[in-house]
Amino acid sequence: MKRSKYFILVILLLVTSCDMENLIPPTEGELVKLEIDSPDSITLNSGDILQMEVRGVYVVSNTDVITNTGILQSNTYYNQTNDSSFVEINPATVAWYSGDQRIARVNSGLISAVSVGSTYIYAKKENVVSQKIDLIIK
């Protein structure tokens, strides 16, 4: 019994570490798009909670300096390339906003349905704003 507990613990640790890797944004590059992983509209009952996930598109710009050299001359060409990557972002590192705190609150991506009505939420990171998600609380 004790062994199986340890086995489960190791498995959990492995799964957690894998998830953490996905949540680490690249150290270089610029965030150009923030996207909440959700349909455009969500319906919740008052008192419900829902964890949202968020992704970002990071762009890394590289400039290759290419030279072509002969005996009498040398030419230089600056070749710019953009590499983009789609990365899952830890919701706790993103600022979350609710259109009406009396209807729904959102903190670290966790939506709490407070009272009946409709509002919206969105996220913001590094001056990049996500799409708005409509919330209907019944």
Place this chain on the structure above:
Amino acid sequence: MKNSLLLILCCLLIVNTSSNLFAQGDEMPGPLLGFSYGGFNSLHNGFDDIYSDNSMPIEYFFGVGYKRIYLIGKYKTYSANGRSIVDNGDFIGSADYSQEFFMFGLRFYDQNNNKLRYFLEFGAVSSLVSETITTDNRVPELSSSEEMQEWGFGISAGATFMFTRFVGISGSVEYTRLMFDIENGYETGDVNLGGFFISAGLVFMPFSD
């Protein structure tokens, strides 16, 4: 090609004129005319890194001399092509090079009546160099042409063997020093684009008793 034909015509004219003028006496100046074929080795440090397919130039020369001293003019064109050096890119560079040499100087023979005659030569050299570089993907920013002209000097040593009274074979080694001020290239600053030219050919020396 046009230049070569023009030069040959000029030489023939000089030979003809001088023959007519000086055919009367043994002590009169006589013409000299010839060509030689050989290999040119550039003294530029990076030349072989870029150019691998080099031509064997033909040098045309003519002169007028008295006994052992000749006033001489020479012309040759050297061309080469190869691969320009591309850094940091997956492109293949290409390069075409052409260099013209005009030399005007004096040739001194050790004697004027033996079949085998040794000579020394020196003079001023004018050289016109042109180069075009590009890449296989034809990026305009990486393609360009450059042309430069410079003066220098040349010295040469060789021998002539007259197998008839007027016609002989000739071999020589020539060194040219041509310092070009290159601002942006494989080497920058004053760069010597001269070299060694080892050649052999025919020489015509009418009235060279």
